[in-house]
Structure formats: C-alpha cells, structure tokens
Amino acid sequence: MIGVAILGFGTVGSGVYEVLKVNADSIARKTGEEIKVLRVLDLREFPGHEVEEVLTHDFEDILNNDDIKIVAEVMGGVDVAFKFSKAALEKGKSVVTSNKAVVAAKGTELMKIAKENNVNYFIEASCGGTIPIIRPLCTSLTADKIMSIKGILNGTTNFILTKMTEEGKPFDEVLKTAQQLGYAEADPTADVEGHDACRKIAILSSVAYGKTVNFENIYTEGISKITDKDIAYAKKMNSVIKLIGSSENFGDGISARVAPFIFSDRHPLASVNNAFNAIYVEGNMSGCTMYYGAGAGKYPTAAAVCGDIIDAALHLGRNISMDWDLDAEMKVYDINDVAVKGLVRVAYNDENEAKKAVEEFFGINAYINIEGADDEFAFVSADETEGTMKEKMAALSANAAVKEIRNMIRMEG
Amino acid sequence: MIGVAILGFGTVGSGVYEVLKVNADSIARKTGEEIKVLRVLDLREFPGHEVEEVLTHDFEDILNNDDIKIVAEVMGGVDVAFKFSKAALEKGKSVVTSNKAVVAAKGTELMKIAKENNVNYFIEASCGGTIPIIRPLCTSLTADKIMSIKGILNGTTNFILTKMTEEGKPFDEVLKTAQQLGYAEADPTADVEGHDACRKIAILSSVAYGKTVNFENIYTEGISKITDKDIAYAKKMNSVIKLIGSSENFGDGISARVAPFIFSDRHPLASVNNAFNAIYVEGNMSGCTMYYGAGAGKYPTAAAVCGDIIDAALHLGRNISMDWDLDAEMKVYDINDVAVKGLVRVAYNDENEAKKAVEEFFGINAYINIEGADDEFAFVSADETEGTMKEKMAALSANAAVKEIRNMIRMEG
Structure with a gap:
C-alpha cells in the first residue's frame, strides 16, 4: 500500500479522490501496490460524504504520517501551496500538482528541494489539463531540440473565441454566457487577460528549452479587445483568432509572448474549439507534433494528477530529473x-x-x-x-x- | 560511452545515424553518456560515406561486440528482423524498432525475451512515426482505462484522400501523383488496402488494453474503392473521408476494424491532412486526447527511434514493462x-x-x-x-x- 494525501477537496481534489477509486484495480496493477488516500486536507466540512473518514484540517497530520509517500497539491494559490509542498518534499514525500501558479512562481525551487531529498515534484497537470505534454517533452521528444511551442493553453478564452466565431456575437455577451455555463469565473481577468496562459507557456518553455523561464518576462495580451469585427476580418481570410502562448528558441535565448493570433483554417490549431486546449511543438528532427485534449475540468485534470501519482509511486526514493538546469535562467528577448x-x-x-x-x-x-x-x-x-x-x-x-x-x-x- | 548498432542503412537507418550526430550534445546531456554508433549493418556498400568506418555486412560483428548495448532495428520485414532482434535481446542488448510488421507479428515474443534478459524492446516508432503515442499510453494516461482508439495511421492513404478532397480528382490519378512524389510505393497494396494501418491499430490496441491483439483478427478494408463521388457526398454533409484504424474496449473483448470513415468537419481528426497521422484516444477519465505529427519520413521516424535509444540508455539492465499481459490474447469481436x-x-x-x-x-x-x-x-x-x-x-x-x-x-x- 502506498499512502496518498490530497491537499484541497475542491473540483480537482475530489476528482483525484474519485479517479483513484474508480480505476483502483488498473492503477494497482500498474504500480504493483494499492494506492490509498489516507488523508484529505480541506478547511471545510463535508458532512455525510465518505471523505469525512480521512478529512483533516491540519497539514501536520499529513506531514507526520510516514505512510503518506505522495502528496497531491491541488489547492491553487501560491504561498500556502508552496509552504506545504516544500514541507512535504523536505519530509521525503513526492508532490504532484495541477497548480500552474505555484509551478510558474516556485517550480524551480521545489524541484531543487525534491532533488535534494531524492523525491519528485511532478507538474504534468499544471499545463494543458489532461493533455500529456510535460512527460512527452521530457521522455519522448528527447532526440530533438525543441525549436518552438505554440499553445492554446486556456479553455475559457478558447470557448469565448469559438462562440464569437460561430455565433458572431460580441465579446461581452459571450463572456456572460461563459460565466453562466461555468466556463468563466466571476472575475475572469486571469483567463481573459492571458495571465493563466502566460504561466503555462513559461512552464512549458522551461521544460522544453531546459532553463527556467520567468513568466514575468513574457509579454502578455488577452482577448478583451477582440471584437466581432476582428473575427469577421479573420473569417474573410479563411482564418480564425486564437489566444496563443508561444515561444521560440534561438539558442542564446527565446522569444515568448501571449496574444491573440490569426491562424489559417488549415493549421491544426485552428480546429481546436470550445474549451479544448492543444500544444503544437516544433522539434529540429521530429518536425511538428500536436497534443490535444481537455484543458480543464474535474476528471480530465484529476486524471493527469493521478498519472503523476502513479509515476511518483513507481519512483519512490528515486528522483527523476528533467533536462532543465535549475540554476540557469533563460534569457527572454525584449518584446x-x-x-x-x-x-x-x-x-x-x-x-x-x-x-x-x-x-x-x-x-x-x-x-x-x-x-x-x-x-x-x-x-x-x-x-x-x-x-x-x-x-x-x-x-x-x-x-x-x-x-x-x-x-x-x-x-x- | 554507450554503443549503438543500426540494422539497416536505408531511409530510417541513415536518419537515426544523422539524428544521433546532429543532436549529439543534447542527447549526451540527457543520457549522461555519449551515445556512439559503433556498427551499421547493411548488405550494400556506401563508398565515400563516413558510415563506411562502422559498416559491416555480418550481424555477428554486432552480436559479439559487448560495447554495443542498444540495437536499432530499422530493416523492415519480419523474418530476419525477428531473428536479429531475438539474438540481440538474448545477448543482453536492448532493441528499439520502427518495424510495425515485426512488432505486430512477433512483438509479444520479443517483449517476453526482453523481460527474461532484463533488457528492453521499445516500439514507439512502429506506430504514428514521430508521434509520441506508445509512451503516453504507458506512462501518461495511466490513471485511465482506455475505452477507444481511432487513428489516421497511414500517411500514404491520408495524402491520397486529402488530394481527392481538395482537387476533386479520382483515386487512380491521385495515386499516380503520390507515387511520383514518393508518398506511395510502386506496389501500394500494403498502404492502400489498409494492411499497414491494420498492424498499427493491433499494436496500439495491445498497448492500450493490455492484451495481445492479433492483427489477423482485424477486419481490414482499404481506400481503393473510394471514388470522387464518395468524396462529393461527404462534402455535401460537411464531412471528409479518412482511413481509420479503430478499436473499442468492451471489457470482455474489443471491436477493431480498418476502413474508410466519414468524419464531420468539426472532428479533430478531420483536419489531419496530407501525410500527417493522428491518434484520437478516449479514456474513461481524461476524455478525448489526440496526438498529431508526421507519420513517416526520414527524420521524424528516426527521431522516434532515437527517443527509444535514449530511453533504453537510461534503463540499461532494467526492464520497463508495459501494462500488457504478454501471455493473454485479446478477444476481438466477430466483425x-x-x-x-x-x-x-x-x-x-x-x-x-x-x-x-x-x-x-x-x-x-x-x-x-x-x-x-x-x-x-x-x-x-x-x-x-x-x-x-x-x-x-x-x-x-x-x-x-x-x-x-x-x-x-x-x-x-
């Protein structure tokens, strides 16, 4: 039995709990041992829910439980998530996360701590939701030098742009619909202004090019100024508008930016619609490959977190490093x-x-x-x-x- | 230094040689050691080519060279490829391959031998060319039960169908063009009649569902009966025709078939054009993900082979098993x-x-x-x-x- 703790029982956290339960048999077969959730940390109560049996309000319960070998941090936010992740790693527990904010801000530091403690800090779910992209970059495209990345990395904005394109409606109206349907938050700034995509392209670029990319150096422009007229111009050119996080590798540094881009209908990214995400990667040998899937959502994100839990379970006590020099910062060109x-x-x-x-x-x-x-x-x-x-x-x-x-x-x- | 041998110096083999050379620095950084091609096996001579230095016509030179830890089998065909791969594995060398024919016919046997000898038989390049798909199925989508796979697995037929769709020309005429451009072979049967796609969907289904799928049990129909009229009907329905290798998991067995399918323009597979391949995977938790890239070609295929060489180098003397019961055959439903x-x-x-x-x-x-x-x-x-x-x-x-x-x-x- 390998003990797991989940930090945060919100949408993703409850998804992780359910995925580990629903697919328990096949997961145990793959890891060779039962994966068991021993503790769930949340400040709230969940009366009547079976999670009550393992619920705690005190992180120390997790930290001091030696049977817990893997911690899934799915809380969101930076400060507390960082504090808990750091403490868990220092206690010899691996940490897996879907939290792009903490990975973009503190990922390098947490990976160093993981390495020092011979455990792992896995981040697959932090970019592109369920889409396997961090692991393919690290373990499949290894014979390549990655030359560029272009990603539709935010489901909210892709949903809005898709509806604007299909229905010819203005931004404000579609945003309201997206909020009603749960595709956009009450305060949509982080999504709509590109801040979420910015953190993701910073993470992907760090993984792909091997040095830490500071997300604060990435020029970021959202979609709030995109009008139905802009969409009409794109249509006239047999094209669509997508919010793209992109970066390009020039050897001595990279260019990186988040902005709406006009893509020809014929480009593979053009057919990525609604809340789906996709990442288009150019290698110097493999050419262009693309990875597509649900960029958010309870079970898709949880599946990616659980994939990392399984990988952590298969590598207990053995740090798996990426080809990412944790002591080097990548030069990002002036925009x-x-x-x-x-x-x-x-x-x-x-x-x-x-x-x-x-x-x-x-x-x-x-x-x-x-x-x-x-x-x-x-x-x-x-x-x-x-x-x-x-x-x-x-x-x-x-x-x-x-x-x-x-x-x-x-x-x- | 980790020694590598390449079996076959054709398109893919010479690509492997070049990829290992062009990206030698980054590959050495990732493996921690220099990867060096010590021997290349081919019956031909290559006068004036630097490969002459390592060329041999005798497989024994490779088998008996203890510095060669990894063998890239990129010969094609079944019998000799199987014989050499088996011998190499039994000698404690890992084998990586792009040869779907031998993997579909003998993959299970070779994986067993690899396991017994604590080495690896890696097959990423056998399906979808450069597209990472075997490894994501085994190492990323691990928290999922895979429910179905639909793949555009053959570049030749996808090129032909794309041209028929774009130019309204009949099959025979487009096939001739494809042959002139090198996208189709002089004898195009294996591609055009779906035999190539059949082997690939058999391999992918074995990996995804965990039991060996015998390709001979898969109903296979090619595209030679598709006419410009069929394409016109599809267009009328805002759809396209694609040759699809597909399988679906019903728990007690699978359905599997290769045939032309009509896909709505809005399906992600519909926008996969020309010689590109894509694999659309449905998991019970992750939902639908898709993997896109060059399904063939010298450098793309070689990059996938070299990715396997790197993985083999990172796991010398340690067998990495897939969740594939090598002793169990998957029941394939009567068509x-x-x-x-x-x-x-x-x-x-x-x-x-x-x-x-x-x-x-x-x-x-x-x-x-x-x-x-x-x-x-x-x-x-x-x-x-x-x-x-x-x-x-x-x-x-x-x-x-x-x-x-x-x-x-x-x-x-």
Whole structure:
C-alpha cells in the first residue's frame, strides 16, 4: 500500500479522490501496490460524504504520517501551496500538482528541494489539463531540440473565441454566457487577460528549452479587445483568432509572448474549439507534433494528477530529473525585438489619404474590407519587429487622414 | 560511452545515424553518456560515406561486440528482423524498432525475451512515426482505462484522400501523383488496402488494453474503392473521408476494424491532412486526447527511434514493462457483431421503387443527392451491426428497382 494525501477537496481534489477509486484495480496493477488516500486536507466540512473518514484540517497530520509517500497539491494559490509542498518534499514525500501558479512562481525551487531529498515534484497537470505534454517533452521528444511551442493553453478564452466565431456575437455577451455555463469565473481577468496562459507557456518553455523561464518576462495580451469585427476580418481570410502562448528558441535565448493570433483554417490549431486546449511543438528532427485534449475540468485534470501519482509511486526514493538546469535562467528577448506580422485595422477620415499613409509607413498597398465596417479598411503588414510595428502604428495614428487604429492582431506564419 | 548498432542503412537507418550526430550534445546531456554508433549493418556498400568506418555486412560483428548495448532495428520485414532482434535481446542488448510488421507479428515474443534478459524492446516508432503515442499510453494516461482508439495511421492513404478532397480528382490519378512524389510505393497494396494501418491499430490496441491483439483478427478494408463521388457526398454533409484504424474496449473483448470513415468537419481528426497521422484516444477519465505529427519520413521516424535509444540508455539492465499481459490474447469481436452506421449509395432502375425498398429494408426515407450522379441517391442508415448491414444491403441489391449498391461508407459517431 502506498499512502496518498490530497491537499484541497475542491473540483480537482475530489476528482483525484474519485479517479483513484474508480480505476483502483488498473492503477494497482500498474504500480504493483494499492494506492490509498489516507488523508484529505480541506478547511471545510463535508458532512455525510465518505471523505469525512480521512478529512483533516491540519497539514501536520499529513506531514507526520510516514505512510503518506505522495502528496497531491491541488489547492491553487501560491504561498500556502508552496509552504506545504516544500514541507512535504523536505519530509521525503513526492508532490504532484495541477497548480500552474505555484509551478510558474516556485517550480524551480521545489524541484531543487525534491532533488535534494531524492523525491519528485511532478507538474504534468499544471499545463494543458489532461493533455500529456510535460512527460512527452521530457521522455519522448528527447532526440530533438525543441525549436518552438505554440499553445492554446486556456479553455475559457478558447470557448469565448469559438462562440464569437460561430455565433458572431460580441465579446461581452459571450463572456456572460461563459460565466453562466461555468466556463468563466466571476472575475475572469486571469483567463481573459492571458495571465493563466502566460504561466503555462513559461512552464512549458522551461521544460522544453531546459532553463527556467520567468513568466514575468513574457509579454502578455488577452482577448478583451477582440471584437466581432476582428473575427469577421479573420473569417474573410479563411482564418480564425486564437489566444496563443508561444515561444521560440534561438539558442542564446527565446522569444515568448501571449496574444491573440490569426491562424489559417488549415493549421491544426485552428480546429481546436470550445474549451479544448492543444500544444503544437516544433522539434529540429521530429518536425511538428500536436497534443490535444481537455484543458480543464474535474476528471480530465484529476486524471493527469493521478498519472503523476502513479509515476511518483513507481519512483519512490528515486528522483527523476528533467533536462532543465535549475540554476540557469533563460534569457527572454525584449518584446520590441521579436518578429511580428499583423492585421491592422485603420479607421479613416479620408480613405485615399489614409491609404497613402499606410503605403508611406508600411510599404503596403493591398487592403481588406468586410461588410458593416464602412469607415475602415485593414491591411496585413510585412514582417516587422514588435518595436517597429509600434512605431509605424504611432506614426499612422498621428496622420490627419487616420481616425484611429482599431486593432492590430498578430498573424501566424 | 554507450554503443549503438543500426540494422539497416536505408531511409530510417541513415536518419537515426544523422539524428544521433546532429543532436549529439543534447542527447549526451540527457543520457549522461555519449551515445556512439559503433556498427551499421547493411548488405550494400556506401563508398565515400563516413558510415563506411562502422559498416559491416555480418550481424555477428554486432552480436559479439559487448560495447554495443542498444540495437536499432530499422530493416523492415519480419523474418530476419525477428531473428536479429531475438539474438540481440538474448545477448543482453536492448532493441528499439520502427518495424510495425515485426512488432505486430512477433512483438509479444520479443517483449517476453526482453523481460527474461532484463533488457528492453521499445516500439514507439512502429506506430504514428514521430508521434509520441506508445509512451503516453504507458506512462501518461495511466490513471485511465482506455475505452477507444481511432487513428489516421497511414500517411500514404491520408495524402491520397486529402488530394481527392481538395482537387476533386479520382483515386487512380491521385495515386499516380503520390507515387511520383514518393508518398506511395510502386506496389501500394500494403498502404492502400489498409494492411499497414491494420498492424498499427493491433499494436496500439495491445498497448492500450493490455492484451495481445492479433492483427489477423482485424477486419481490414482499404481506400481503393473510394471514388470522387464518395468524396462529393461527404462534402455535401460537411464531412471528409479518412482511413481509420479503430478499436473499442468492451471489457470482455474489443471491436477493431480498418476502413474508410466519414468524419464531420468539426472532428479533430478531420483536419489531419496530407501525410500527417493522428491518434484520437478516449479514456474513461481524461476524455478525448489526440496526438498529431508526421507519420513517416526520414527524420521524424528516426527521431522516434532515437527517443527509444535514449530511453533504453537510461534503463540499461532494467526492464520497463508495459501494462500488457504478454501471455493473454485479446478477444476481438466477430466483425458481424460490431456496430456500424453507413452512407449507402444506391443506383436505381426505378427511383421510386428503389426508395420504397430502402424504406422497407432500412426503415429510412431521407435521401442525399449530389450533382453529376443522376442515376443514384444515397442515404444514411440507422445504427446497425456489420452483419445486419450486409444482409440488408444484399436484400436491397436483389431488388429489381435497384441497379447496384455503389458503395457503403461507414460514418463516425
């Protein structure tokens, strides 16, 4: 018997409890021993629920129970999660987590502590929910150098963009629907503004490129400025808009950013709809591979956590290190130096003069129009850097013929 | 230094040689030791090529070299590949392979021998080319019971179907193009008739469900009878046709089949085009996940082989078993008992009478028509078994109002 404790009996925590119960037989066959939940930590009571038998409000009950070899931290938040994870690792217990916030902020430190104590800190469920991506990067794509990652890493925003695309409705209305359906939280900021995706692409990039990527260095832009008109332009170009966390490996450093991107219908990421996530990885030998699945949800996330519990059970007392130098920080390029090509929407006072200004500043004289947008046109820029793009957009905005630049949406490829 | 031998210096073998060289630094960092190709076995000469230094025509040179710990079998074929793999395993060398023919026919036996000799027989590259799928099934989706697998497992047929769909051209013409471009072999039977996909779904099903699936028990139908008219019907239904290897887990046995299937445009497998492969897996907890990438090709396949070499290097002298009972054969249901829903194309002598017969035998009175098919209509059947479908089609064919049944294409979902 291998004892497990679950920290937090919310959606994911109760899912972990149920997965370990429902698939107990096959899990025991794979680990060679019964996996048993000995303790569940939560501040709440669950009267009448069988979890009461193992419920505790005191983390010390878990820390001091030597039969507990594996701790599943599914609490969320940074400070307490970090404190508990650190203490468990130092006590010789492996920790598995679905908590991207703590992994992005403190993952390196926790992995070092795990290594020192010859236990493991596994993080598969922190990115892409149920999708196997951390382990394939570490154990399958090992003969490759990873060159780039592009991920649809947030289910809430993908659900919103899918509904905007399918139903032609504006952002605010779809957000409300998403909140009613439980796909978005009451305060949707972390999802909608890209902060969640930012932490995930930081984690994936650290794993893929082998040095710690500080999520605070990643330029992050959400989808709250995406309008139904933007979606209509994308449609006109046989494309869709997706919120993408991406990074690219240049050897001496990486570029990284979170932003809405226009993807051709033909790109594999374009058909990833609703709350699904997918991660598109380019290796220098394998070429492009993609990993798709539920990015959130009780059982999908719990299944990933339990996969890590099983792996931890198979490696008790033996640290499995990733090819991630925990003492090195990855250089993240200044966003102004990163390449970009964008669809720029120009509202005009004088159409001809505005187009002349576009040609003057951007060297472009091809335009896109959509129905119902009578005082504007759009154009696709040449390859720029984020810095030159910003400068040229400022110059264009300052032109008297130009009313405003309504949006600039980055384009894939 | 860990010595490697490569059996076969064809496309994949030379790819393995190059991948190990190009990414030598990162591979050595991951394994902790240099991985060095000490011998390459091929009957041919390669004058002027640096491989000459390690080339041998005699397998004994490899077998008797104690520095060679890992053998990459990338020869193809069954008999010699099996003989060499067996001998290497018995000599205490791990074997990795991209050879689905030998894995489907002899995989169980070779895995047993590997276990007895405390070495490994790794098969990641045998299914889906570069796509990590064997390892995710064994090491990531471990908390799940796998309920079904649906795979686009053959690049040649997917290339042909994609071109037929995009260009509206008939099968024969597209096959010729595929042969000219190197996407199809001179004798395309193994690909086009589904035999290749059959071996791969047998292997994947064995890994996923944990008992050996005999590929000879899998009903297999290729794409040579798919016409441009079939594609047009699919388009009319906002769908595409894909050659799918699929299996479903019923606990006491599985259903399994290889056949062309009609997939809605909205299904993730529908957007897998050209020579790409993808495997769509349903777990009882994780829900649906999909794995996408190059199903063939020199470097992609070689990258998967080298991933296995690295894993073998990390587990020298330690057998890593899958959750696959090597002594148990999986029961595969009689194809006649397997559920099916199909698009049936009916050519008629008398349209009204033929429709009456459809209603009589199938209970269906909704029809689909496409342009340029003046003497036929099609209908979508209710849920049948393959057995009742066959019987009802025979009865319909025998009706005087019916000229012929031109095709029956299975439908997903």
